[in-house]
Amino acid sequence: MPEVTAPYAPGTPCWIDLMASDQQAALDFYRDLFGWQGEVGPPEFGGYAVCALNGKPVAGIMAQTAPEGQPLPPVGWTTYLASDDADATARSVAESGGTILYPVMDVGTVGRMLVAADPTGGVFGVWQKVDFIGAGVVNEPGALVWNELNTTDTDAAGAFYQRALGLSPAALESVEGYYSLSVGDRSVGGMQRLPDYLPPGTPPHWLTYFSVDDTDSTVDALVRGGGSVLQPPFDMAAGRMAVVQDPQGAVFAVIASPTAP
Structure with a gap:
């Protein structure tokens, strides 16, 4: 772990x-x-x-x-x-x-x-x-694996996070329109324009990704538990992912991949 x-x-x-x-x-x-x-x-x-x-x-x-x-x-x-x-x-x-x-x-x-x-x-x-550093486990099934800013203006947002928090944006050649956000030489998050699959009027937001063993079975369990699906499971560069909502409407993503994005 x-x-x-x-x-x-x-x-x-x-x-x-x-x-x-x-x-x-x-x-x-x-x-x-x-x-x-x-x-x-x-x-x-x-x-x-x-x-x-x-x-x-x-x-x-x-x-x-x-x-x-x-x-x-x-x-x-x-x-x-x-x-x-x-x-x-x-x-x-x-x-x-x-x-x-x-x-x-x-x-x-x-x-x-x-x-x-x-x-x-x-x-x-x-x-x-002070006494608490934050998440004590990451990049494991059931734990945080990625954080992604979905925004209306990647240029303005990228400039802000670089100046205010030291996060350096860089376009990814392998994924059109996607940016990595790095601390030093380590990529710690991503950034993109608001995706089309989100409901109209969805504001800019940071999307939380959780690692799972099997995206499809996790989505099935989520639906049985009262959650809903915004973007059904699909394959992408970092693995197989889906974007979902819990029963109270909180949006998050799940992803199964050999390594962290």
Whole structure:
């Protein structure tokens, strides 16, 4: 199992969490789909649940909440990018044309975080570790394997992430219209224009990919569990993938491949 024990390099996707309308139902769904173990957390952390795969933290699930007088945030997965200094990153995000949605806050003794939107509207989080580095296992069936920005303007988004978070975009010759996002010489994510298969009006967003042993059987299990399919299983450069929704509408992708994308 590819366990992660060292801190993630700044700019690298390091954690994901789900905002759910029904937290317990989401915990049950992903337990059945991926084998995660998790339970509603303590009240002082808003009930936030850290889900584990074979004893290692793999993702968070929380109930929708909003400050008084504000609308509830949408159901969905959020990608968090690592930072050594959340305050400095917040300043860089703002100076680079991004919007701070939730300012830097302390999360107990585990870390510091913020949530922001890039200039095209793609929402992401930033995580500065203290006691918690983020995902403790990746690139294994049931775990995070890839994070991908789907946007309306790849040039503007690429320039923003490079300036604000040090993610360098580069066009892939093998896949037309697709860009890698790299930290140093390591590709840590991807970027493309919003695909046509998404419903009209879908905003820019970071798409979370989970590794699976068998894409088709996973999609069948998802449908039996109340989920739906946006893009049926298909073969592509990195393996066989599908884009799906959980029963509450959160979009994610599953992929079976010999190696991580």
